[in-house]
Amino acid sequence: xxxxxxxxxxxxxxxxxxxxxxxxxxxxxxxxxxxxxxxxxxxxxxxxxxxxxxxxxxxxxxxxxxxxxxxxxxxxxxxxxxxxxxxxxxxxxxxxxxxxxxxxxxxxxx
Amino acid sequence: xxxxxxxxxxxxxxxxxxxxxxxxxxxxxxxxxxxxxxxxxxxxxxxxxxxxxxxxxxxxxxxxxxxxxxxxxxxxxxxxxxxxxxxxxxxxxxxxxxxxxxxxxxxxxxxxxxx
Numbered sequence: 001x002x003x004x005x006x007x008x009x010x011x012x013x014x015x016x017x018x019x020x021x022x023x024x025x026x027x028x029x030x031x032x033x034x035x036x037x038x039x040x041x042x043x044x045x046x047x048x049x050x051x052x053x054x055x056x057x058x059x060x061x062x063x064x065x066x067x068x069x070x071x072x073x074x075x076x077x078x079x080x081x082x083x084x085x086x087x088x089x090x091x092x093x094x095x096x097x098x099x100x101x102x103x104x105x106x107x108x109x110x
Numbered sequence: 111x112x113x114x115x116x117x118x119x120x121x122x123x124x125x126x127x128x129x130x131x132x133x134x135x136x137x138x139x140x141x142x143x144x145x146x147x148x149x150x151x152x153x154x155x156x157x158x159x160x161x162x163x164x165x166x167x168x169x170x171x172x173x174x175x176x177x178x179x180x181x182x183x184x185x186x187x188x189x190x191x192x193x194x195x196x197x198x199x200x201x202x203x204x205x206x207x208x209x210x211x212x213x214x215x216x217x218x219x220x221x222x223x224x225x
Contacts, residue, residue, distance in 0.1 A: 004152070034212050043201060043216035044153065087152050091212055097166060098212060100152030 003027060004101035006088050011106045017078045021104045023071040023088030032091035033064055035073050038103065039084045047073075047086070078108045112136065114217030116202050122223045128190035131220045134183070135204030141165075143214060144177055144187050145201040153201055159185065160207075192224045 006023045013019050025033075033050040048055065050062040050071050061074040071088055088101040115134040123129050135142050141160050145153035156175065158165040162182040170177065174193070179185040189196055199221050203214040 008150075032210070032212055043218055045216070046213060049212065089152075089212070097155055097158065098153075098214065100154070102151050 003099045004088055004090050006101040006104050008102055009105040011104065012109060013078055013106070014109055015078055015080060017108075018074065018076045019078055019106060020075075021073045021086055021088075021106075023073075023101055025069050025071070025088075025090045025099075027090070027092050027099075028069060030069075030090045030092040033062075033071050034089040034091070034098075035060075035062060035071075036087040036089050036100070037084045038087055044087055044100075075106075078106075080108050080110065082106060083108045114202055114204055114215055116200075116217035116220055118220055119218060120221045120223075122225065123192055125194055125224050126191040128188065129192055129222065130186050130188045131200050131202075131222075133185045133187070133202030133217060135185075135202070136206075136215055138206060139204035139215075140182070140207045141205045142179055142185050143203040143205075144185070145203065145216075147199045147201055147219070149198070156187070189222075192222075194224050197222055197224045 004025050035047040036044040037047040038044040048057050050064045052064050054063045059076045063072045085103040085105045087103045090099045117132050143158050144156045146156050147153040156170045157167040157177045159179040162179050177187045199219040201219045202217045205214045
């Protein structure tokens with residue numbers, strides 16, 4: 001079983017749609033959780049952290065369910081500029097190494 | 111603030127040749143990472159340095175890959191000899207000891223094609 005699993009997509013949605021991405025992780029000792037965004041042929045950039053209580057940043061909402069080892073990202077009112085690959089990332093161990101999922105590709109169409 | 115710098119941006123070599131990549135992290139960042147990202151996959155950590163010491167190199171194929179960060183600032187990653195399966199983007203990232211380790215800042219990467 002892979003350490004971090006994501007639906008690769010692609011998710012093709014119209015502007016204004018709400019879209020949700022899911023991610024599962026295998027290591028129950030995982031400590032921290034994040035979503036990174038990677039534009040085509042660009043480097044990954046931190047989008048947001050994911051907290052057990054859930055957290056929101058504008059149109060983006062992240063949720064964590066430790067019992068189910070499940071992470072989600074919800075994007076409301078999708079914009080063309082949201083088109084990218086969204087990487088689910090898990091951090092475990094004292095050195096803080098990041099384990100990346102394969103990413104979910106989102107394409108927002110006009 | 112200048113970001114993470116990497117060079118070259120692109121490299122094409124034949125299998126069994128050697129290649130080296132260079133990375134200069136954000137000024138003041140003590141921790142430096144090298145990742146390999148194969149097309150369609152997420153980045154995979156190859157090696158992590160803190161200052162000039164290796165923290166984790168458990169996923170570095172040491173028979174052909176080597177990396178150094180001699181003065182605790184810039185770093186080089188070398189592949190010798192290269193194999194076809196080494197074709198990937200090699201990303202360098204850095205982070206500060208004063209911020210959570212997840213706040214890693216990535217460079218633009220070096221796209222390696224092995225023919």
